[in-house]
């Protein structure tokens with residue numbers, strides 16, 4: 362007989378159930394209470410960062426036809442025009458103005474949001490020469506390239522992990538490949554999307570309480586399907602083969618990691 366006879370003595374299933382339940386409840390209660398109260402600032406900060414970041418992508422998407430217009434030289438899509446639209450989209454999605462002074466924006470979020478606006482504008486500024494050239498349709502400025510360039514500079518400055526990811530079936534750029542945690546969340550979100558069309562961000566405390574992770578799902582709208590929809594396999598304007606995505610399908614997500622102070 363091995364060295365753990367005590368385990369075998371309590372083989373009654375009632376004991377095992379009671380023991381398991383107390384372990385589960387003991388583990389669950391402080392965790393769920395902690396989740397709800399302690400990390401409010403970090404949760405809201407990561408949510409607002411993800412939405413602001415995605416709002417920039419949305420604004421680029423809203424102007425995609427203008428950007429691609431071959432008949433026009435000066436498009437008038439300047440960093441300031443972009444910023445006005447960015448602020449409007451953000452406010453519409455969150456109910457919070459970026460210039461809010463009523464405490465709706467957590468203190469730790471303020472400098473991060475300001476910097477993300479600046480970096481977003483810088484990306485648009487960098488594309489002014491190509492987008493104002495007439496006669497060329499694809500200028501390289503699409504939601505994804507805007508996202509990659511903006512997030513890279515923002516993350517270098519802040520040290521905060523901010524990126525766009527996609528499920529395997531829609532993954533175009535390997536640099537946007539989800540990690541293990543993100544893969545699991547994307548799976549769960551895709552199932553939710555097909556049943557309820559839910560679009561709430563998912564968040565967890567990981568790393569023994571040191572890191573808050575948030576994943577904001579992105580669902581395909583009609584505008585996305587020009588490139589990600591049908592006919593599957595046929596190249597879009599950027600040269601990638603279309604994936605055959607459907608409206609409302611989970612096409613990707615914004616992923617944020619924030620250290621918990």
Ligand code: HEC
Pocket residue numbers: 419422425503504505506509525526527531532533534535537579580581582584585586587588589597598599601612613614
């Ligand atoms: C003009 C074509 C075009 C449109 C419109 C477009 N995308 Fe993309 N998308 C791309 C390209 C090209 C990439 C890959 C860019 C790269 O190489 O990094 C991409 C990448 C992505 C990524 C990053 C993950 C990956 O696959 O590399 C996500 C997420 C994404 N697109 C979602 C969307 C959503 C949601 C919409 C609509 C709001 C949309 N896209 C609209 C062309 C497009």
